[in-house]
Amino acid sequence: MKLRKIIVILIGTLLLLSCKTTQIKNSGITTSLLGVVYDKKSNPVQNAIITITNTQGVVIKSVNTDIDGKFLIPELTFGSYLVGVSGDNFLDTTVDLDHYDIESILIIRLQSFSDLIYLLEEELKEKENSMALKTIEKLNKIDKKDIYFNYLKAIYLIKTDNKEEAINILKELKSGNYKYVDLLLEDLKDDKEVN
Numbered sequence: 001m002k003l004r005k006i007i008v009i010l011i012g013t014l015l016l017l018s019c020k021t022t023q024i025k026n027s028g029i030t031t032s033l034l035g036v037v038y039d040k041k042s043n044p045v046q047n048a049i050i051t052i053t054n055t056q057g058v059v060i061k062s063v064n065t066d067i068d069g070k071f072l073i074p075e076l077t078f079g080s081y082l083v084g085v086s087g088d089n090f091l092d093t094t095v096d097l098d099h100y101d102i103e104s105i106l107i108i109r110l111q112s113f114s115d116l117i118y119l120l121e122e123e124l125k126e127k128e129n130s131m132a133l134k135t136i137e138k139l140n141k142i143d144k145k146d147i148y149f150n151y152l153k154a155i156y157l158i159k160t161d162n163k164e165e166a167i168n169i170l171k172e173l174k175s176g177n178y179k180y181v182d183l184l185l186e187d188l189k190d191d192k193e194v195n
Contacts, residue, residue, distance in 0.1 A: 033073040033099060035106035037065050037085055040115045044069025048087035048110070052097075055080050089113040091138050113142045113149075120152050124159065132156050147173060151181065163188060 033052075037045040048065040052073055060081065065071045078100050086092040090110040097106060116139050123132040136156060139149050150169050157166035167188055173181045 028077060030075040030077045031099075031102040033076045033097075033104070033106060035071050035073075035083075035108065037069045037071070037087070037108045037110060039090070039110055039112050045087050045090065045110055048085055048090070051084040051086075052076065053082045053084065055082075083108070085110060089142060091116065091142055111138070113139065113146070116142070117149060117152070120149075120156075124152065124155055127159070129156070129160055147178065151178075151184075154184065158188070 035050065037048045037050070039045055044065070044067070046065060046067050046069060048069070048071075049062065050065065050071045050073070051062045052060045054060055061073050061076070063071050063073060065087075076099055081097045081099060082094055083097050083106065084092065084094050085108050087110060090112050093108060093110055095106075095108060116135055120132055120135045120139065123129075123135060133156070136153055139146075143149065150173055154166040154169040154173075157163070157169070167185065170181050170185050170188070174185065
């Protein structure tokens with residue numbers, strides 16, 4: 001009998017709490033959303049563009065981060081949102097936000113171009129070609145014309161037996177008079193003559 005009372009009380013409490021949560025979600029309450037954007041090394045990202053989009057895909061608000069990487073979205077109604085973040089030389093990022101807490105602070109970390117270049121160098125060194133391809137795809141979204149990135153992409157193509165494509169990339173870079181490009185092209189030329 002005692003167990004039955006405890007179960008009934010627990011079920012009642014859970015029902016009350018779920019009703020309260022539904023009321024909060026549909027209440028139309030608005031509060032400010034404070035957030036901060038950092039890079040991988042915890043440095044603030046200045047002038048990142050923050051875009052708040054509702055679940056129907058409508059942009060609600062767009063703001064920029066300040067010198068400390070902070071942003072404020074005033075009067076944001078409780079609800080679910082997508083937060084898009086973009087910044088110069090950073091990979092664009094989107095995060096889901098369930099905004100139902102008046103005291104929450106949204107912290108977002110972005111991957112910089114230089115972080116991804118370093119990652120690609122490590123992946124090529126460790127022969128992690130599938131991971132390197134994913135990193136190349138990310139880098140393409142930031143700056144596909146960067147000379148050193150294209151040099152690394154050519155190395156990836158060589159490692160994955162796409163030498164003709166690598167040679168084409170290196171020939172485009174050759175006009176910049178980069179000695180390391182000339183050396184790699186010579187190695188490929190010598191390799192081709194041997195085969």
